[in-house]
Amino acid sequence: MTAESALVSENILSRINSPADLRDLTSAELNNLCEEIRTELVTCISKNGGHLAPNLGVVELTLGLHLALDSPTDRIVWDVGHQCYVHKMITGRRDEFPTIRTYGGLSGFPKRSESEHDAFDTGHASNSISVALGLAEARDKQGGDETVVAVIGDGSLTGGIAYEALNQAGHLGTRLIVFLNDNEMSIAGNVGAMSSYLARIRLDPTYNKLRDEIESAVRRIPGIGDFMFTTGEHVKESVKQLLVPGMIFEELGLKYIGPIDGHDIDAVKTSVGLAKRIDGPVLIHAITTKGRGYCHAENSPDKFHGISPFVVSNGEPRKKGKAPQYTEVFGDAMVDLAKSDDRIVALTAAMAAGTGLEEFGLKYPERFYDVGIAEQHAVTFSAGLAARGLLPVCAIYSTFLQRAYDQVVQDVCLQDLHVVFALDRGGLVGEDGPTHHGVFDLSYLRHMPGMTVMSPKDESELRDMLYTAIHHVSGPVAVRYPRGEGEGVALRGEFTPIPIGRMETILEGKDVCLLALGRMVGVALGAAELLVRRGISCSVINARFVKPLDLEGVIAAAESHELVATVEENALAGGFGSAVAEVLADNNVSTELLRFGVPDRFVTHGSVPQLLSDVGLTVPNIADIVEGRLSPAAHEKGAS
Numbered sequence: 001m002t003a004e005s006a007l008v009s010e011n012i013l014s015r016i017n018s019p020a021d022l023r024d025l026t027s028a029e030l031n032n033l034c035e036e037i038r039t040e041l042v043t044c045i046s047k048n049g050g051h052l053a054p055n056l057g058v059v060e061l062t063l064g065l066h067l068a069l070d071s072p073t074d075r076i077v078w079d080v081g082h083q084c085y086v087h088k089m090i091t092g093r094r095d096e097f098p099t100i101r102t103y104g105g106l107s108g109f110p111k112r113s114e115s116e117h118d119a120f121d122t123g124h125a126s127n128s129i130s131v132a133l134g135l136a137e138a139r140d141k142q143g144g145d146e147t148v149v150a151v152i153g154d155g156s157l158t159g160g161i162a163y164e165a166l167n168q169a170g171h172l173g174t175r176l177i178v179f180l181n182d183n184e185m186s187i188a189g190n191v192g193a194m195s196s197y198l199a200r201i202r203l204d205p206t207y208n209k210l211r212d213e214i215e216s217a218v219r220r221i222p223g224i225g226d227f228m229f230t231t232g233e234h235v236k237e238s239v240k241q242l243l244v245p246g247m248i249f250e251e252l253g254l255k256y257i258g259p260i261d262g263h264d265i266d267a268v269k270t271s272v273g274l275a276k277r278i279d280g281p282v283l284i285h286a287i288t289t290k291g292r293g294y295c296h297a298e299n300s301p302d303k304f305h306g307i308s309p310f311v312v313s314n315g316e317p318r319k320k321g322k323a324p325q326y327t328e329v330f331g332d333a334m335v336d337l338a339k340s341d342d343r344i345v346a347l348t349a350a351m352a353a354g355t356g357l358e359e360f361g362l363k364y365p366e367r368f369y370d371v372g373i374a375e376q377h378a379v380t381f382s383a384g385l386a387a388r389g390l391l392p393v394c395a396i397y398s399t400f401l402q403r404a405y406d407q408v409v410q411d412v413c414l415q416d417l418h419v420v421f422a423l424d425r426g427g428l429v430g431e432d433g434p435t436h437h438g439v440f441d442l443s444y445l446r447h448m449p450g451m452t453v454m455s456p457k458d459e460s461e462l463r464d465m466l467y468t469a470i471h472h473v474s475g476p477v478a479v480r481y482p483r484g485e486g487e488g489v490a491l492r493g494e495f496t497p498i499p500i501g502r503m504e505t506i507l508e509g510k511d512v513c514l515l516a517l518g519r520m521v522g523v524a525l526g527a528a529e530l531l532v533r534r535g536i537s538c539s540v541i542n543a544r545f546v547k548p549l550d551l552e553g554v555i556a557a558a559e560s561h562e563l564v565a566t567v568e569e570n571a572l573a574g575g576f577g578s579a580v581a582e583v584l585a586d587n588n589v590s591t592e593l594l595r596f597g598v599p600d601r602f603v604t605h606g607s608v609p610q611l612l613s614d615v616g617l618t619v620p621n622i623a624d625i626v627e628g629r630l631s632p633a634a635h636e637k638g639a640s
Contacts, residue, residue, distance in 0.1 A: 012036055016090050019066035019117075030265055034059045037086055038293040040097065045085075046312045048101050049431060050108055053291035053304040054153075055085040057183050057262075061151075061286060062086040064268025065179070068276070069147055075119040075135050079128035079152040081109035082305070083181070084118075091117035101431035103606030108432060119148075123435020124403065125373045126159025128152045129178055133169050136176045147177065147276050154182040155350060158372030169281040170253020177275045178254065178283045181262060183290040183301075249283045258285030263292065302353055306432075323488035326481045327424055329459040331356025333466050334393060337495075338364055343391045344470065347371065349378045355395035355424055375400050379407035379419070386417040391470055395422040398438025398480060399429075405444060408476070413448045416475045422466070426455065426480035427519060427569035428598075428612060433605030438480075439598045442517075443574035445478050446547045452477040452500065453546040455518035459486030461544075467495035482519045482569070484608065501548035509537035512626055513557040516567040517543045517576050520596075523612075524567045526619035527626065534627060546576050554583045558591035565594040565626055569617060572597040594629060596622055 012029055013036045015021060025033065037059050045052045063086075065076060071091065078084045088106060089097055093115060099105025110118040120131045132150035139146055156162060157180065169176055249256045255278050260267045268286065275282040290305075291297030296315030297304035309318040338344045338360065345367045346360050352370050361368040371378045375396055382392040401408070401423060412419045426438040445453050452473050456462040462481050469477040506521070507528055516524035521542045528538035541557060543550070543566075558564050564584075566577035577595030584593060598615050605611075612618055616625075 013040065013089070013094060016094065018092055019069070019071050019090055022063060022067050022090065027266075030063060034063065034265075035293070037089060040089065041085060042294050042312055044098050044100060045307070046310050046318075047098075049306075049308040049310075050101050051082040051085070051306050052294070053297045053301040054083040054183075056292050056294055056297055057288045057290040057301075058083045058151075058181060059086050059263075059292070060265045061179075061181060061262045061268055061288060062090070064265040065149065065151070065272060066090060067265065068269045068272035069149065072116040072119075074147040075132070075149065076117075077120050077128045077132045077135070077148070077150045078110050078122055079150065079156045080125045081122040083151070083153070084110050087117070088115070091115055101433075101605055103604070103610045107605055109435060121435075123433070124400065125156040126152070126162045127165075128156070129162055129165035129169065132176055132178070133165055133172070133174060136174045137172070140174065147175075149177040149179055149272070151179045151181060154180065154184065156373055158350065158374055160374055160376060166249070166252050166254065173253065173280045175279055176281045177272065178281065179272075180258075180283055180285045181288055182259065182285060183288045254281040254283045256283050256285065258283075259287050260284065262286030262288035321485040323485040324459060324491075325356075325484060326459055326462060326486055327354070327356040327483075329356075329462055329486060329491070330395070330422055330424070330466065330481070331359055333463045333495075334360045335363055337467060337470060338367065341391065341470075342367070343389065345369065345385060345390050345392050347378050347382055347392055347394045349373055349375045349396055349400065351395070351397065354397070355422070357395055375404040376407050379404040380411045382419045383407075383411040383415065383417050386412075386419050387415070391418065391420070393420045393422055393466075393470070395424065397425040397436070398423045398427075398441045399425065399436050402440065402444065408445075408451075409448055412476045413450050416450050418474060419476050420466075420469045420473075421476070421478040423478055423480040425483045427482045428603060428608055428615075429483045430608045430611065431605050434602040437598075437603055439569065439571050439603070441478070441480055442546050442568065442570040442576055443578075446576075446579060447574070448476075450475045451547060453480065454478070454498075454544055455480045455546065456544075457487075457516075457518065457521035457542045458489045460489045460491055461498075462486075463491065464496050464498050465544075468498045468500070472497050472500065480518065487522060498544065501545050501550055503550040503553040504542040504544060505539065506542055507538060507540040509539040509561075511537040511561060511630060512563040512565060513539040513541060513561040514565050514567060514622075514626075515541050515543050515554070515557065515576075515580060517546065518569060520567040520569050520617065523617060523619055523622065527567075527622040530619060530623040531626060534623070536627060536630060543576065546579060549579050549583060551583055551587075554580055555587055555589055558584055558589045558593075561591065563592050563594065563626065563630055565596060565622070567596045567617070567622065569612075570597055571600070573600055592629065594626065596625075 012033045038056055041055050093106060096106050101108040107114060109123045110121060112118050112121055128150040132148045136148040257271050257275060260271050271284045275284055290301035310316060311318060334346055346357050347369045348355050348357050349371055350373045352358050352361055378394055382394045385392040423441055426441055429436050445451055454465050456465050465479045469479050514524040514528055524540050528540045531538045566580050568576040572595055575597055577597055581593055596617060603611055
């Protein structure tokens, strides 16, 4: 039965106010509840957008987990959190679910402040086992007895931190359950040796039967069979190595259960119950189908992993933009640039579609690398490619590059290697909230020696900046651009280099100078228009570069205006405005400085316009504050 045709007349979901209520349901009612949940998922996410396919794939898995556990006493840590919607529905947030990912509504990720059933705030991949191990160790030291479960996808299992945690868990022997949700995909198809290993397990449904048959046969050997299996460790290990697909986890010190059908509630419940009785770490391997129950999501699970509002009947977006997406412009530019320079290679960390590199991968497969959810490796791998003379473009979302800070410093900047970082999702990204806002990159990149940092005002300038980064910069360089549609400007076929470290004057005035960066150039122009109507003469400068900063341009702007205001979609602490303040202080320039940016707090989830208003990055707010800071003389001069 599909989500579209589910029978919801029983309205079982309305009776579920906590996981304990699940225990009152029959098997038939549980199955009907699964269909009701899928209908609710499709209905709400079609309106709000969100992570549809991952949640459709874990409906039975979630119910089975909660039937076997006692939440919130028992703890569930959802890796990333893309698959936590079902958990939210059955833990007292059913009535609020239609508000998910909206301003003031439920978060799209686990949130401890939202519910006692959410054991940990997540949003980035591969950390669940580390968190769960910490919770379990603290439990043991404090005399607790609760069960701790880390639910991790096979995509997240490509992240190095997951193996560090598995290694520690096996070494400590801590009582812990790792529940591996294997749907053969993360956001895009998985890559790497672990993916191949799990595929072999997945495709070998007879291994349990074979293992049991061989064990039984050995035990039947007259006189020595039982002895061999009770004392002959080498025989047992040989049989395991030959037959048991979970051997890699066993070697790490975890007992292995599976693979089981993750869409069988009883199988999930039974497996967790068995794992709870084992005094040590256990890995349960469940096979699921991403997007299950909604045909469009099953057929295109990558497209429906995280999706904007869509039409339920055909799966198509509700609103199509008029301007191309920045991501799309970047991808097209990469293809164009690669035609004339075979040294250019592209890298992504499990986000080929998300970063716009799918077409590049199809056209130049031998020059394209998807390294999985492994940003640290992506950066250092890029450094190795650059050290041997290639031109690597490492495309990673701004918030995810934070995971590889040390590698950017040690492996790229310290050796002055020419690696280009294409930082998508710079600034506020909207409904995914604080774990995904790219508002720290200008701060954490500009203090790295040798790093060039630039940000385009529109999609045409993005093309030219990418060309400049590849062909006109000798060391590490980051090009940072926002999520979503461009400004709708015309795109030229050719590329034009941008002078390194030089600003662009867009509007000239006398009273106040607005120094803006990236998407905020358009906001600054809007504020300037409003100020001009109020009789205040305004200059607007597109800074383009955070590093190297145009020192002469900044000083000249400050000395020729009564007030300078910087406008950036980045944390105020250590960002573009801080760089301008340092220049003015170092050169003894006393012009008053205003800084507009993201305040020193984590910004919630909601639409980008709502969030920009929340942090004060709007045309009216900037104009009002600037006007209020100008002297009466400036007002009189402007009015005359």
